[in-house]
Amino acid sequence: xxxxxxxxxxxxxxxxxxxxxxxxxxxxxxxxxxxxxxxxxxxxxxxxxxxxxxxxxxxxxxxxxxxxxxxxxxxxxxxxxxxxxxxxxxxxxxxxxxxxxxxxxxxxxxxxxxxxxxxxxxxxxxxxxxxxxxxxxxxxxxxxxxxxxxxxxxxxxxxxxxxxxxxxxxxxxxxxxxxxxxxxxxxxxxxxxxxxxxxxxxxxxxxxxxxxxxxxxxxxxxxxxxxxxxxxxxxxxxxxxxxxxxxxxxxxxxxxxxxxxxxxxxxxxxxxxxxxxxxxxxxxxxxxxxxxxxxxxxxxxxxxxxxxxxxxxxxxxxxxxxxxxxxxxxxxxxxxxxxxxxxxxxxxxxxxxxxxxxxxxxxxxxxxxxxxxxxxxxxxxxxxxxxxxxxxxxxxxxxxxxxxxxxxxxxxxxxxxxxxxxxxxxxxxxxxxxxxxxxxxxxxxxxxxxxxxxxxxxxxxxxxxxxxxxxxxxxxxxxxxxxxxxxxxxxxxxxxxxxxxxxxxxxxxxxxxxxxxxxxxxxxxxxxxxxxxxxxxxxxxxxxxxxxxxxxxxxxxxxxxxxxxxxxxxxxxxxxxxxxxxxxxxxxxxxxxxxxxxxxxxxxxxxxxxxxxxxxxxxxxxxxxxxxxxxx
Amino acid sequence: xxxxxxxxxxxxxxxxxxxxxxxxxxxxxxxxxxxxxxxxxxxxxxxxxxxxxxxxxxxxxxxxxxxxxxxxxxxxxxxxxxxxxxxxxxxxxxxxxxxxxxxxxxxxxxxxxxxxxxxxxxxxxxxxxxxxxxxxxxxxxxxxxxxxxxxxxxxxxxxxxxxxxxxxxxxxxxxxxxxxxxxxxxxxxxxx
Numbered sequence: 071x072x073x074x075x076x077x078x079x080x081x082x083x084x085x086x087x088x089x090x091x092x093x094x095x096x097x098x099x100x101x102x103x104x105x106x107x108x109x110x111x112x113x114x115x116x117x118x119x120x121x122x123x124x125x126x127x128x129x130x131x132x133x134x135x136x137x138x139x140x141x142x143x144x145x146x147x148x149x150x151x152x153x154x155x156x157x158x159x160x161x162x163x164x165x166x167x168x169x170x171x172x173x174x175x176x177x178x179x180x181x182x183x184x185x186x187x188x189x190x191x192x193x194x195x196x197x198x199x200x201x202x203x204x205x206x207x208x209x210x211x212x213x214x215x216x217x218x219x220x221x222x223x224x225x226x227x228x229x230x231x232x233x234x235x236x237x238x239x240x241x242x243x244x245x246x247x248x249x250x251x252x253x254x255x256x257x258x259x260x261x262x263x264x265x266x267x268x269x270x271x272x273x274x275x276x277x278x279x280x281x282x283x284x285x286x287x288x289x290x291x292x293x294x295x296x297x298x299x300x301x302x303x304x305x306x307x308x309x310x311x312x313x314x315x316x317x318x319x320x321x322x323x324x325x326x327x328x329x330x331x332x333x334x335x336x337x338x339x340x341x342x343x344x345x346x347x348x349x350x351x352x353x354x355x356x357x358x359x360x361x362x363x364x365x366x367x368x369x370x371x372x373x374x375x376x377x378x379x380x381x382x383x384x385x386x387x388x389x390x391x392x393x394x395x396x397x398x399x400x401x402x403x404x405x406x407x408x409x410x411x412x413x414x415x416x417x418x419x420x421x422x423x424x425x426x427x428x429x430x431x432x433x434x435x436x437x438x439x440x441x442x443x444x445x446x447x448x449x450x451x452x453x454x455x456x457x458x459x460x461x462x463x464x465x466x467x468x469x470x471x472x473x474x475x476x477x478x479x480x481x482x483x484x485x486x487x488x489x490x491x492x493x494x495x496x497x498x499x500x501x502x503x504x505x506x507x508x509x510x511x512x513x514x515x516x517x518x519x520x521x522x523x524x525x526x527x528x529x530x531x532x533x534x535x536x537x538x539x540x541x542x543x544x545x546x547x548x549x550x551x552x553x554x555x556x557x558x559x560x561x562x563x564x565x566x567x568x569x570x571x572x573x574x575x576x577x578x579x580x581x582x583x584x585x586x587x588x589x590x591x592x593x594x595x596x597x598x599x600x601x602x603x604x605x606x607x608x609x610x611x612x613x614x615x616x617x618x619x620x621x622x623x624x625x626x627x628x629x630x631x632x633x634x635x636x637x638x639x640x641x642x643x644x645x646x647x648x649x650x651x652x653x654x655x656x657x658x659x660x661x662x663x664x665x666x667x668x669x670x671x672x673x674x675x676x677x678x679x680x681x682x683x684x685x686x687x688x689x690x691x692x693x694x695x696x697x698x699x700x701x702x
Numbered sequence: 703x704x705x706x707x708x709x710x711x712x713x714x715x716x717x718x719x720x721x722x723x724x725x726x727x728x729x730x731x732x733x734x735x736x737x738x739x740x741x742x743x744x745x746x747x748x749x750x751x752x753x754x755x756x757x758x759x760x761x762x763x764x765x766x767x768x769x770x771x772x773x774x775x776x777x778x779x780x781x782x783x784x785x786x787x788x789x790x791x792x793x794x795x796x797x798x799x800x801x802x803x804x805x806x807x808x809x810x811x812x813x814x815x816x817x818x819x820x821x822x823x824x825x826x827x828x829x830x831x832x833x834x835x836x837x838x839x840x841x842x843x844x845x846x847x848x849x850x851x852x853x854x855x856x857x858x859x860x861x862x863x864x865x866x867x868x869x870x871x872x873x874x875x876x877x878x879x880x881x882x883x884x885x886x887x888x889x890x891x892x893x894x
Contacts, residue, residue, distance in 0.1 A: 106748035111885040
């Protein structure tokens, strides 16, 4: 198979080049380090550094499987949207469905209506109350202003609540202070592209602000038989952020407004409207303990004639406090309340009954840390979360971390995670009028996962690495009854085990290599009394293996050359062949503030399918973008 | 139909890939030395070394004029390694400089400067109070000056900057020179 040998060839080239470069680079490095000592304090303050990790490092001591995509990683990738940027995380599965829609998951259960991953953009939960998952075509950020994306695979329910069953994605944008000045970005290929502009200014003593606007457009995708799927659409979004006061003691105000899709909308390109407004206040109590209060409003509308006609209005409050404790004890506690009014008018295909429903979630949580010896730390946490369908759910976790040296840590964790029912599980009727073939799931209960994980993170000789093994045991997963009308029930159980690993190696000051590997073993089965033969396949379509390689090279004189190889194993049902995609980027800093780059996606194959039945799925094509970024 | 063209174009792309790889092999060794940017850890190491020249320790801290200045590093082996490399044969005010990696706060005896790599807020709060008086504490996390650190690194626009707290330094019996305060991005108590 052409892709297979292509991948192997590029890999062997990578290894050979690594050998060639490593030697002279180390010699040069010693001389430079020594020269820095002769610079003045001012000169040192003006030296540009290759990696500015800062806060990212503090995640290093969190005993969990965490991968951080930095803003610099995104800039040096061929990503032109948030889902494409998520392909950089080795612990995520990302499959493109059509022009703008994606299936994204961690540790299996990947699906267009995946429901076990919690996604937050600047602390705002973006899942749809319809199915407890994310409509990726509705949620965009200006990529140039992203500070980092923290991807936590494994349960995060104790802090993040129900739905953080298999992972959490935290998209964090840069502060207004860090995005001052004017920036214009244009990125175009033949059939799609985006334009964005941002202006950041000062509010004097009060703080800083930024405003931005962006527009995206995508042409139709094609099936294998060259039939055009009518998923072309465009989207416009504007927003702002103001950071008042000082870091750790101030107020952040933030909001976005978007419109897009088709009119009238169709399933592949629904009409999209949405807005949100968020306020977050952080401070310290008189005794110096950190305190946080956050509130936001969110409206999301998604309209098309055939499937979903959804309007959701959400209000969300959160509070957390970290009281000062006597060493070696630490405590973090908090509470939250969220309320959504969800309206879904019947479409031609299906109905939610009742059409309008108010949902509410409230929670309290506490996490206690105890340093047992200078190098061993235990973390115990629990969250109680109440939802309107199943009442109070208990989400406990226990973690143990052993720090051998400052950057070498072995950890293990036990957690219980829960996916509370969504409207789709309880109030979903097909077709829109009786007689129904599917008539809701009045007794559908929460899905439960008991998870054991162990991992090691280390750093040696310029390379950092992480390896995590996990075993997630599930009970009460979604299935349907065999009698007509069918009803949704909890008839599937089983486990998913696997391995997540990645490494990053700074070969020389100008060259960085990265690699990632993911292995999944699924063992799901019907519970006694259940006979839903298609139930297991509809829970998700996952590869058994996935790996990636990345290379970022500074060519000198402002040139950059970046490569990423991504291999995704075959998907079983429906069957999708494995594929290897190569993305490349050549960047050139023309003069201070002006960058031109050429981004290529799927360089080696003309087209491939990433998800759904190959005969009718969108072919993901080779694309080349020309990108111009201009800062004033 | 698409399959056929995919096979045909494979030859072309193979050539492109081979071309890129060749450029890469030719360029890579050279570029490793030409790039202007430095690693974050070596810039921080250089700062830690320079700070020693801009701080007055109380009389009697050093028993002899040639007693070495000891810089302790907690939690960052990269900075420690770069500092070890950088201080070899160098002096501050005639004193040789020693870099020392530490794991436990008890190992601080004899140190003059301590760098604590970024950690959780709560951990820093736990670490700072027991540090004995005439040690210059340098950190790299938001809000650390208010927790009792004297100098704090931050990253801005791809550069390493630092803020300083003369009051926190004085509480440990140290005086930060006006030269150092002039370069600091923020001086706690002076406003912006």
